[in-house]
Amino acid sequence: MMRSDTKRWAFSDLLRHVKSAPGWRDAVSSFFKRFPRFFKTIAFKVLALYTVAFSILATVFILYVGFSSGQIVRGGMMQLIEDEVELLVEEFERGGIRDMVEAVDRRSFRPNASLYLITDPAGRPLAGNISSVPPGVLKQPGMFNIQYARFEEGGEGATNHQALARVFVLPGGIRAIVGRDVSEREQFRTVIFQALRTSVVVLILIAVLSAFLLGRRFTRHLSEVSETSREIMEGNLSGRIPLSGSGDEFDQLSANLNQMLDRIEQLLKGIKQVSDNVAHDLKTPLTRMKSRIEQALRDPSDAEELKAVLESTLTECDDLIHIFNALLSIARAEAGEGQSFAPFDGVEMVSGLVELYEPEAEERGVELTSDLPEGLEIVGDRQLIAQALTNLLDNALKYGIPHMAGVNDVHGSENDPDAGPDASHTDRLGNTARSKIALSMKQEGEAILISVTDCGPGIPDADHARVKERFVRLDESRTEPGSGLGLSLVNAVATRHGGAVHLENVNPGLRVTLSLPNLSANKNKKLD
């Protein structure tokens, strides 16, 4: 039996141990039969993969440790044997065979003694605690695994033991064997394998448990998401995924999903609001038109009257078309349709608008001022932003000027735009006042701020959020023509660009600021 056998023994022992564990096969197969659905889940697959990988690694690790330790022990034994051989040879050289025999006898009866056998050239024992060895062992010197029988057992029927032994030949033909019983090693190996078996079982249990717990968390999170989604699809928009508070990836995912749900709820509310408002605010002019036409038809003899009714109907139609287009623009801007962002000269756009509105403002006795930087590139939709600013300017001219009787009558009917109000504006008290509307644009940090500030009554803080909704008109302005869509378009344009609209009462007057993120590639360069 050669040294190389030791490795093969370890593996077959392992297999033997594993296979002999009572009934594990039955347990597993009955488990499989009872919960077929369980095995389709990701949780199970993760669990299985995890367990198998973990167990293989653990087993390999323990085997390696066992093997290395076995090697160390074996090495230790061999060293011990070699030391003893050296000693005995010394004794022999010093005092011949008699001294060696004495040494052997002395050592044989120590506790935990090594194994000794000294024979004459013919093989007859002279000393030692080995009673017999298989024939042929003594013939060849070297280190071997051998079988032997000990004296303590005595007689026939004594069990054979295994030993690691060194066979050597002394001058004169004397043969000697020094060895160590490998039952130590056997014990060691048994301990290792027991440990291995226990460990593997415990590890598998722990792996299963932890994979199960992890899988359960995973599965539970997924089913929470599914559950909430179903709730929402069934119409309950307020459902949100609960957070466990641990701040881990599941929580982050839940938080993001909740934000998405907030947005969806907001959009759906917007749609509902639009249809509610559309129903009311569009039906009003339509009803007006209808009753006027019906009335005219009741007495169609007056051609002039009919003509007047037709003309007013045409005007109402134009107003309605205007409202529809505004609603469409708002809806499109909110939905983010069409990526028509491009860089353009912001200063040119704003100064163009100021120039467009300046004569109109002057006609109303208003001074339109502007505070613009040297150059500012804006990346966005030029038409949308221009339209938003004209809405703000229109609002400022309509509502942002203190009302004095006789001043600020809306002029410019299509019939004769020349008949504007008198250029010199004086109020009842005889004062000539020039109201101011100020337009400013600047870059502040990562944002571009465009503000329109008027000098009117402002808007109560409580209404600041509301006025950005569609069709909202404050009571004070109900007498002016307008659809209530102006600010909601500005809001939609701002949102579309990733910015916002801020309202601020600056006594006297209102400042509306359109804040846009600066997406320009040249933001840190000044334009000449």
Added chain:
Amino acid sequence: MRILIIEDDGEAASFLVKGLREAGHTADHIADGEEGFLHAVDELYDVLIVDRMLPSRDGLSIISGLRAKGNNTPVLILSALGAVDDRIQGLRSGGDDYLPKPFSFNELLARIEALVRRHAPDETETVYAVGDLQLDRLARTVTRSGQTILLQPREFRLLEYLMKNAEQVVTRTMLLENVWDYHFDPQTNVIDVHISRLRSKIDKDFDTPLLHTVRGAGYIMKV
């Protein structure tokens, strides 16, 4: 002018045809896209009015087909799709102007007349003249009856556009698009004030008014 209308809404088309004929033009109407395309290729028209949504061949495809054949008749596109992107798409396909529905007939009339005028080989003129009013595009000067009139740059551009389209109606929307480069409907009549200021400079102190208001349409520059 000879006008071809390719529009599948029969009622809308008949109103158009009637209106155009009353304005003194010849108008033909075809309801099918493919048929309209073939007709436009075979016959000679001054301007085409094409709807985007048509059976068997859509408006933009008709236009690009015509351009591919070397046919450069000016085209006005009509469409319910009125967003800026739709406009850009329409013009890129080879259209010359884009009018969203619903539109005012006067707007349409003014625009097709401007299209035909633009098409005429007048681009190289450096001096526009209406009556005794003269505008020199290169020198950037305006004179009337020999007197120099000082105008702001924007006022100059406004007058230039009006005189370029002399004898034709120019709508407020056209002015906003061509003189200011904005494509939306202003609520307040901001354009009107610019016109009245211009008028006070070029018309007020002179005998004959040249800049007239056209009710329900816009303005016109003529003697």
